[in-house]
Amino acid sequence: MNASRHRSMLLAVTGTALALSLTACQDGSGTKSSSAATPSAPAASSPAATGTSDATDATGSAGSAGSKASAGSTDTSAGSSGTTGKQAAASTPVCTAADVRVTAARQDGPPYTHIVLTAKNTTRHSCRLTGFPHIQFVESHKQDVAAVAKSKPAAPVVLTAGAPAYALVKLSDGGVDENNEPVSAFAVMLEGDSTVITVAAPGSEGIAVDPAKALTGYWTPELRNGADDF
Template identity: 45%
Template sequence: MRDHRTTTALTIAAAALSLGLTACSGSGNGTGTKDEGKGSATQPSAPRTHADGTGTAGASGAAAGGTAARPAAENGRNSGSGTGGTRAGTGKSAAQAPACGAADVRVTAAKADETPTAHIVLTAKNTSGHACRLYQYPLIAFGDIHTAKDVPAVAKSNPGTPVVLQPGDPAYATVRVALGGAHEDTKAVNRFNVNLFAADGPAEGSVVVSAPAGGLAVDEAAARTGYWTYELRNGADEF
């Protein structure tokens, strides 16, 4: 009788142990331990939000996506596009710009704000559809283009490099036409000629420029011209 009870108790204990092992193997990874790593890998990390409002993937997303998680503006800067690329293109275009010819620019003259008029300002505006270079200074003839002496340039106004004009851009040159004295040897001028320089010397052709309203009283012995510059500069363009 005692042996029957003992056998029954052992049978019940073995059944309970078998059920416990079955429950463990159903919730694990086959080794009897819970697979924590597999469970976390199937859940994406929470996105992070920067102070500027842009979001990036979490740690696991960054590892998988790499640069795809960067904001578009950042990718643009890193690839060399945007403002930097535009500047490089403009510089390359300027470096290849030909000399401005008479057909590329419109030259106008305006009196300086003084009485009597001793100076004028020439404005050369690029009216072509391409960039061009203005070399040195305007070659001015206050008289017959074949016989008149070119007006000499003032060295201190030399900017040191040619002026490159994009389409529509202006350049300036100060010109002294007289000393402003009442007894100067002057002549009336209503129009005059301006020639331009090429890289190797004076260019072919010239521009006929109308004098400002009322004409000019020009003293050819006193006349001087400044170099072409992007803007007039105090000191360098005063003579």
């Protein structure tokens, strides 16, 4: 009887010890699980931080590229502005009869076969002198004197305030048998303006003109050898 009780007590103690051992093992396992979770948190946050850094760098690069593109656009715009000389000239108003004073002077001679017309800007603003002077020397020839194409300038003729432009005009071939007519004054019109400008012929005796041989050059900033030789 005592042996049976002793065995029962021994089994009870053993069972209790085993239960305590299992509990201790479970507690240790829980401790290990908790400590494992602690390093995993930084590991999870590390990629997130790296991703944020990459996103910032990409934004910075894009911003830098955008700034360069913007600077490039500005430079291109500036370049365009620097190459608009002809466009600026085209925007200048065309000279009218009210803007210029036209005079005539002999060139070379004798015989006096050519005169030079000078159109001087008498205003305080710039104007653009286009084409050639439309000249009628005598009443019997109503058509304008023909223009010489080779004298046409390559660039627009823009007259600043007080600046002159010139046109060489052929009167005749200088022959004694030509059908010359004496001219003391003649009519000039500017291209784009129908106003008639009366120009006094140079010299006290005027000029001798053969309307069939007369020619005019284009308005130019200066008389050029060769291009105005006709």
